[in-house]
Amino acid sequence: MAERLTLKDPYTEVRIFTARILVAAAIVVLCFCALLYRYADLQINQYEKYRTESERNRVQLQPLPPKRGLIYDRNGLILADNSPSYSLTVIKERVGDLNKALALVRSLVSIDDDDVDKFMERLGDRYPYQSVPLKFRLTEEEIAILSINRYRLPGMEVEAEFVRSYPHGELFAHALGYVGRISEKELKSLNPEQVLNYSGTHYMGKIGVERYYEDQLHGKVGYQNVETNARGRVLRVLERSEPTSGVDIELFLDAKLQQIAQEALGDNRGSVVAIDPKTGGILALVSTPAFDPNLFVTGISGPAYAALRDSPDMPLYNRALQGTYPPGSTMKPFYALAGLSYGVVTPTTRVSDPGFYQLPNDSRQYRDWRRGGHGSVDVRQAIEQSCDVFFYDLAHKLTIDRLHDFAAQFGFGEPTGIDNTSERGGVMPSREWKRKVKKVAWYPGETLSAGIGQGYVLATPLQLAVATATIANRGERFEPRLVKSVNGQVLPVPEARHIELPADIWKVVIEGMEDVVHGERGTAKTMGKTLTYRMAGKTGSAQVVGYAQGIKYDVSQVAKRKRDHAWFIAFAPIDDPKIAIAVLVENGEHGASAASPIAKKIADAYLLGIDAPLVPAGTDGEGVLE
Amino acid sequence: MKYGDYVRQMPAGTNELSRRRGVFERLHIDWILLGLLMALTAFGLIVLYSASDHSLPTVFKQGRFFLIAYCSMLVIAQLDLERIKRFAPWAYLGGLTLLLLVPVMGTIAKGAKRWLSIGGFQFQPSEVMKLAVPMAVAWYLAARILPPRLKHIVLALAIIFMPTLLVAAQPDLGTAILIAAAGSFVLLLAGLSWRYIAAAVAALAAAAYPLWEYVLHDYQRKRILTLLNPEEDKLGAGWNIIQSKTAIGSGGFYGKGWLQGTQSHLDFLPEGHTDFIIAVLSEEWGLRGVLFLLTLYLAIIVRGMWIAVHAQHCFGRLLAGSMVLTFFVYVFVNMGMVSGLLPVVGVPLPLISQGGTALVVLFAGFGLLMAIASEKRILSQ
Structure with a gap:
């Protein structure tokens, strides 16, 4: 057999070999053709596709966040600033094993579990290759440690960004609100144009002025085309369109007055609102206790937030705007105006006060706050002494609907329209209101409660301040405003609403209020004696819980938190009102003793000049305003 | 008459004449x-x-x-080709020994044990095998009658696949493929019957599934899957x-x-x-x-x-x-x-x-x- 040769046959071998080599050569050529076809396909047929791909790799459109507008007080003191903050950010795609990387970085700088939890949440909603912050406000030492170990931390960067800072800490927390990181919910609520505008922004106003003026404060996003390498590092800027900074805002607020108001409230829970009656500009807006808004900017930790939320003192609660309290006797001047206006009383009408009031055909006695009564009083004296019986009678004669209609003109029962968020409107009841809301008919006795500012009547300190300013203006009611000018341009004052009343009606009521402070039997005469100018005011106390009739109201038996809230409203000087004030001290018991001295301090400071320098919290005398 | 032909006619190894050859040829x-x-x-x-x-x-x-x-x-x-040929089996055996030493005393780099460190000098025995394997197969087959008979083919395959499997186990699939290819090419060029080639291809196709399931590492499987769909x-x-x-x-x-x-x-x-x-x-x-x-x-x-x-x-x-x-x-x-x-x-x-x-x-x-x-x-x- 041919292939069973016993000897090597070189010629056969060469023949076979040559044939095989030729086959191999053919295969080689075929394979090279395949390679060439593959490369030609990529480089010619699909050239456009891959060129675009590589351009997209190379060039990135980056949003440039605008600088947020600053907020100043009326004297140019910065209340909300931007300061650089260094954050540790992570690009998940470049990290590799995320858990290992987190363990490593946590061994270098302290990052608590809460930060990690928040980070994991943020990691959930982001674009590929988007950097996600892990820890904010790095210290210089931490930045140094991270820089040294950078080679061990691929995908992690220390990024600088400007974040909001509030140099005065809690002083303006309730007036300004705060900014915080944009939440997923907020992002979803934006329209496409806004989404674009916020593409580089991480923060937005959450509440308060920061929220209300968000559109102005935010500014307009800019863009840059940058060449980046695969690690996302910017190598050069190809094209740039600058962002437009947000505009600065100037408030009516006077920082020093604000501080005096806060100090005057001291450890009390309460609120002060001071208004310039001529413009409706808010001079001071305080709610105590407050909180440090700086905590919220980069995200407050769970325990810290829980502590604020669960505190019985409710520091997050904006008492000035959201706190609806029975206004108590502070309603009396407004009701007096109503009675005089509708003619159910005249300036000379006298009512005899035996210490209680009884409705016709009703045995129930409605007590006066003074046992034994005030005797025979006219409207001016009724205001001066805060006579309950006079106003029971007046309310009974007016009926609740007329009380409601008249008080509504001063803004009771509806939000004032202040340029701030989450304002509440309180309640000015009427029969219709009760039918609608309570689904029950109105009882005549309820008119009497409402007549001394109790029962269903609820108002915020801001509403009372606005109403007081309206009396100070003899009927001109301005919408209250925190912001005076935007970008240096004074905002137009919303047109005032006029309450047309004869001048003598105003005169009688204002004289009554003047007597409250300066009269011999005025409820705030102790405070009034120390005044160097004329002030019109009205004290008030609002029951926290109702008490059964006949039981003597004993202070010592009532827990502190069940004591009456103390009110004082005032404006001064009487002839040329420059400031209108509403003071609320929760559980302060008596308007005269708890609330009126606070109003005096504020009015003094505003009218007589402020000599105390203002030292912002957390600074060493920097920013002192003379 | 061309120079080359002239040389070819001369008795081999003549000193004077070899000196006259071109520089390239002499070197x-x-x-x-x-x-x-x-x-x-x-x-x-x-x-x-x-x-x-x-x-x-x-x-x-x-x-x-x-x-x-x-x-x-x-x-x-x-080098004289005859000496290279005689050296071939020793190079192969030496290389195989070193390959066997790798799992015992090799160093790990990039997740694979490939390197051997001898006297401070690091090298991959698998690289040596890229030459030693075709040399050994060529040495073995050159002494046989070609085209090779079945038992020679089996022995040649043994020569090829012992080091190939060792290298693949390191794991270093790329080098293993090159070693297997180098050895197999010798066999193919020696005149391996087309029937055997067809049978081998068929066997390989049949073995694809068990190979995929039991032999390939996860990362190797992933590479193949990635090739099919990189997106x-x-x-x-x-x-x-x-x-x-x-x-x-x-x-x-x-x-x-x-x-x-x-x-x-x-x-x-x-x-x-x-x-x-x-x-x-x-x-x-x-x-x-x-x-x-x-x-x-x-x-x-x-x-x-x-x-x-x-x-x-x-x-x-x-x-x-x-x-x-x-x-x-x-x-x-x-x-x-x-x-x-x-x-x-x-x-x-x-x-x-x-x-x-x-x-x-x-x-x-x-x-x-x-x-x-x-x-x-x-x-x-």
Whole structure:
């Protein structure tokens, strides 16, 4: 057999070999053709596709966040600033094993579990290759440690960004609100144009002025085309369109007055609102206790937030705007105006006060706050002494609907329209209101409660301040405003609403209020004696819980938190009102003793000049305003 | 009468006459092969300069490797083929011993145990086997009657697959493929019956499933899956393929220009100076560069085949043929994997990719080729 040769046959071998080599050569050529076809396909047929791909790799459109507008007080003191903050950010795609990387970085700088939890949440909603912050406000030492170990931390960067800072800490927390990181919910609520505008922004106003003026404060996003390498590092800027900074805002607020108001409230829970009656500009807006808004900017930790939320003192609660309290006797001047206006009383009408009031055909006695009564009083004296019986009678004669209609003109029962968020409107009841809301008919006795500012009547300190300013203006009611000018341009004052009343009606009521402070039997005469100018005011106390009739109201038996809230409203000087004030001290018991001295301090400071320098919290005398 | 023919007529080994032969011939240098290799080397260094991000030290380091490689090629070219043949089994046994030592005392790098450290000198025994295996198979078959009979085929396969499996187990699939290819080419060129070849192909196809299921490592399976659908895992295993295809495609016909490749210079391309260097070349030189490169490779392969066909003895013929075809496999696997035709295995682009040991081994192979080429002139019949 041919292939069973016993000897090597070189010629056969060469023949076979040559044939095989030729086959191999053919295969080689075929394979090279395949390679060439593959490369030609990529480089010619699909050239456009891959060129675009590589351009997209190379060039990135980056949003440039605008600088947020600053907020100043009326004297140019910065209340909300931007300061650089260094954050540790992570690009998940470049990290590799995320858990290992987190363990490593946590061994270098302290990052608590809460930060990690928040980070994991943020990691959930982001674009590929988007950097996600892990820890904010790095210290210089931490930045140094991270820089040294950078080679061990691929995908992690220390990024600088400007974040909001509030140099005065809690002083303006309730007036300004705060900014915080944009939440997923907020992002979803934006329209496409806004989404674009916020593409580089991480923060937005959450509440308060920061929220209300968000559109102005935010500014307009800019863009840059940058060449980046695969690690996302910017190598050069190809094209740039600058962002437009947000505009600065100037408030009516006077920082020093604000501080005096806060100090005057001291450890009390309460609120002060001071208004310039001529413009409706808010001079001071305080709610105590407050909180440090700086905590919220980069995200407050769970325990810290829980502590604020669960505190019985409710520091997050904006008492000035959201706190609806029975206004108590502070309603009396407004009701007096109503009675005089509708003619159910005249300036000379006298009512005899035996210490209680009884409705016709009703045995129930409605007590006066003074046992034994005030005797025979006219409207001016009724205001001066805060006579309950006079106003029971007046309310009974007016009926609740007329009380409601008249008080509504001063803004009771509806939000004032202040340029701030989450304002509440309180309640000015009427029969219709009760039918609608309570689904029950109105009882005549309820008119009497409402007549001394109790029962269903609820108002915020801001509403009372606005109403007081309206009396100070003899009927001109301005919408209250925190912001005076935007970008240096004074905002137009919303047109005032006029309450047309004869001048003598105003005169009688204002004289009554003047007597409250300066009269011999005025409820705030102790405070009034120390005044160097004329002030019109009205004290008030609002029951926290109702008490059964006949039981003597004993202070010592009532827990502190069940004591009456103390009110004082005032404006001064009487002839040329420059400031209108509403003071609320929760559980302060008596308007005269708890609330009126606070109003005096504020009015003094505003009218007589402020000599105390203002030292912002957390600074060493920097920013002192003379 | 041509000079060559004149020499051929003279009695062999005459001193005066051999002195009169050309310098290249005296130095056992195949000048066509040398010229092609030097052209590729130069082109490779130019590409490497760009691929290494303008790193002259990298280019100089590679230049030194080339120097060593060329020297070893020239030294090996001087060796007598008969001695190489006698040395072949010992080289194979030595290499096999070292391979067996790797799992025992090897060092781990990049997740695989490939390196052996002897006297402070680190090297991969698997690289040695790229030459030792075809030498051993050629040595074994050259002494047999060809085409080989079944028992010789079985023995030759044993010679091939013992080291192949050891290398694959390291795991180093790329090198294992090259070793298996080098040995198998000898068998194929020796005249392995087409029936056997068909049977082997059929057996391989039948073995594909168990191979996939039980032999391949997870990462190897992943590479194959990635090849089929790179978009599936854009940021993981698919990243390399997507980025290298982007680099190649965006080069177009003319290329972006030397040093102008964005994919490589902006670090989108991984392993741009080693296994994926063809992507850099394609991006910066375009299809023109690819054509030029393929032409040079093809010329080297054709010249190698010419040498093989003209070899005087069976051993040289088989060895030369095998080495040329192995060289082709290098080129094809590398260019195929970078362009997404083949799964990614660790095979460098010969003479262009940065790397030391592999380069020296490659040039040692060219040295053998030159030794074979000169043999035909010396031992003319």
